[in-house]
Amino acid sequence: MSEYLVVLTQRSIKWSKLLKSKRKVQRNVKLKRYIRKGVPNEHRAMIWMAASGAQEQFEKNPGYYQALLEAQHDPKLVETICIDLNRTFPDNVQFRKTSNPCQQKALYNVLRAYAHHNAAVGYCQGMNFIAGYLLIVTKDEERSFWLMDALLGRILPDYYSPGMVGLKIDQEVLGELVRVKSPRVWKAMVDNNVMWTLVVSRWFICLFIDILPVETVLRIWDCLFYEGSKILFRVALTLIHHHRVLIEQAQSLPDICQIFKQITRGPFVEECHPFMQKIFTEPGSLSIATLTKLRAACRARIISEETK
Known part of the structure; x- marks a missing residue:
């Protein structure tokens, strides 16, 4: 870890220089090279959003996520999601009910919204861990939702469809x-x-x-x-x-x-x-x-x- 900390520090300095002069992150050979060498934690959510196309969808659809949360949801689907909440990263302090804030509520929202957004997929086991991981990195429900959309809708199509x-x-x-x-x-x-x-x-x-x-x-x-x-x-x-x-x-x-x-x-x-x-x-x-x-x-x- 001590050796890796040196790498992380060097990468962090280079990333700060790269992003300092940019209003918007552009996909190019230099960015690809930088990503392969690792994205520092403080820039990870932003780079994932930009690299995956999730940022573009996020900006194009203001209010969409909130509308999904307010829509009517299938009670069976909600029940299935609720069962998996306690099974998601039980050892991670952020997902314990005693935590403040507790990520379980955010996880529930992201999974419910995604199931409504992509009715053909709905919800299946495994998706809770992906949504949970995204929340740990982004600390943001809506961004986690759009990253999930990028992953399951474009990067890994049909991984989570009923027939998988x-x-x-x-x-x-x-x-x-x-x-x-x-x-x-x-x-x-x-x-x-x-x-x-x-x-x-x-x-x-x-x-x-x-x-x-x-x-x-x-x-x-x-x-x-x-x-x-x-x-x-x-x-x-x-x-x-x-x-x-x-x-x-x-x-x-x-x-x-x-x-x-x-x-x-x-x-x-x-x-x-x-x-x-x-x-x-x-x-x-x-x-x-x-x-x-x-x-x-x-x-x-x-x-x-x-x-x-």
């Missing part, structure tokens, strides 16, 4: 990428009859919350809001590729499940600065065009299997 088609597709895409980039790992998975959904579904649905250390997740989300969902693949491929020998030696399905839990812990992921440098080198090239092509093939395969 987008999530299923991306798990299959990861399998295809591993087959090409780490064929022996892929063979170990096939030989032990391990489905990707068994070992990586929580990685994708929770966007690594409660999987990787907090600071590492924040750094991943910095890039996710700017570069989109391919960041999730970069992180997953780095974890798998870096521990490929361990996975290749697995003798059974329980072995592999245990290894996949093990590889998300320890110094490799705790030292977030070198880890984030590795996600852009270790998996090799990964273009949007490649992902688009693989997603189309996996979508066709999944739909074909579901209609049989």
Whole structure:
């Protein structure tokens, strides 16, 4: 941590200089480079809003969030959200009922508003952690709502739809990428009859919350809001590729499940600065065009299997 504090201080000075002369944050190569090296806490909410397009929606729709809160809501939906409130970050002081202010009320509002805004998705488990994480960073209900809209509506479409088609597709895409980039790992998975959904579904649905250390997740989300969902693949491929020998030696399905839990812990992921440098080198090239092509093939395969 002492070494990382030096990095944080240096980044904070550079970010302050970058933002000092700017009225509005513009997407460009320099900003992308800065984001990859980490966004200081004091600028994180603003950069996430600007990088994701959430700021634009926020400015275009004054009063919209408040109108959503005042609308009529399905009692069953409200009940489901209420059940999950106490399950959201129970160890975090901001989400305890005794806290002042307590983020549970804000979390309830964001989830209720989003369910009304995106009726096709409504609310499903996992969304409470995402909304909670956004509230921790932004300390602002409305901004958390618009960031959630950017994530679930544009960056990760269909991850949280009733059929979770987008999530299923991306798990299959990861399998295809591993087959090409780490064929022996892929063979170990096939030989032990391990489905990707068994070992990586929580990685994708929770966007690594409660999987990787907090600071590492924040750094991943910095890039996710700017570069989109391919960041999730970069992180997953780095974890798998870096521990490929361990996975290749697995003798059974329980072995592999245990290894996949093990590889998300320890110094490799705790030292977030070198880890984030590795996600852009270790998996090799990964273009949007490649992902688009693989997603189309996996979508066709999944739909074909579901209609049989």
